[in-house]
Amino acid sequence: MGRIEQVAAVIPVHNEEPHLARALAALSSAADALQQSQPEIDVAIVVVLDACTDGSGTVAARFAAADGRITLLPVVFRSVGRSRRAGINLLLAGRGPDRARAGRVLATERVWLANTDADSCVPDNWLLRQVELADRGADAVLGTVEPDPAGMDGELLRRWHVRHPLGEDHPHVYGANFGVRASAYIGAGGFPCQPSHEDRVLAAQLRRNGYRITSTDAVRVVTSGRTEARAPQGFGAYLLALGMESAVAFER
Structure with a gap:
């Protein structure tokens, strides 16, 4: 299968001006950490600006001007699935990664696709640890997510932790912390639109097709604890529903 030679990170954005700068700064730091440890690995970042009507585009443009690894992709989908898919398609088409070596075509087994969200902050070891796990044979890495306690109701945060114990071999799937080998991504049909x-x-398709999945807490991502959802039935909507449940369900 060979070692990972290229990492491509995709971050979909829909009106995330208050959070986007922190998210991109954290993602850039993770890319720096990977390349400092493994300078031979190419890194590309695609920011998919989906129907943004706030200042998200301006924030993203500022980061792209300062970091040549970042490519902006404006779309009008209003769909996180289509946005993730479009960003990955751009990268796999060879238009996003390291412009100095963009003509080099790598086998998809050697390309790693890292996915996060625009209201989330990845840790510095986020990409490095995923690549290490991939080089040990993982086809996908499912990381954990923890709501940012800043500005979040304490009882809601407690309820979330009751329902989502953090640790290795966890059962959870979060788009904000999802890495996958490009060959496995293609073989499983990719993100649905x-x-x-x-x-x-x-994740279900990867399991169904027999790909090797590692679920880990070693690359925990901090995400917004807001209850105003950007995606229907997304993380914010889940937190809102969690807060409306009877307190009896959370008694210990």
Whole structure:
């Protein structure tokens, strides 16, 4: 199968001006950490600006001007599944990765696709650890997510932790922390073009097709604890529903 030689990160954005700068700064730091440890690996980042009507495009353009690894892709989908898919398609077509070596075509077994969200902050080891796991044979890495306690109701945060214990071999799937080998992504059909649960569908297809999946807490991502959902039935909608449940369900 060979070692990973290229990492491509995709971040879909729909009106995320308050969070986007932190998300891109964290993603750039993770890319720096990977390339400092393994300078031979190419890194590309695609920011998919989906029907943004706020200042998200301006924020993204500022980061792209300062970091040649970043490519902006404006679309009008209003669908996180279609946005993730479009960003990955751009990268696989060879238009996004390291412009100095863009003509080099790599086998998809050697390309790693890392996915996160625009209201989320990845840790510095996010890409490095995923690549290490991939080089050990993982076809996909499902990481954990933790809501940012800043500005979040304490009881809601407690309820979330009751339902989502963090640890190795966890059962959860989050688009904000989802890495996959390009060959496995293609073999499983990729992210479906739907407005929510695209991450769960792809994970189920990977399992159905026998790909090797590692679920880990070693690359935990901090995401917004807001309850105003950007995607129907997405993380924010889930938190809102969690807060409306009876307190009896969370008694210990």
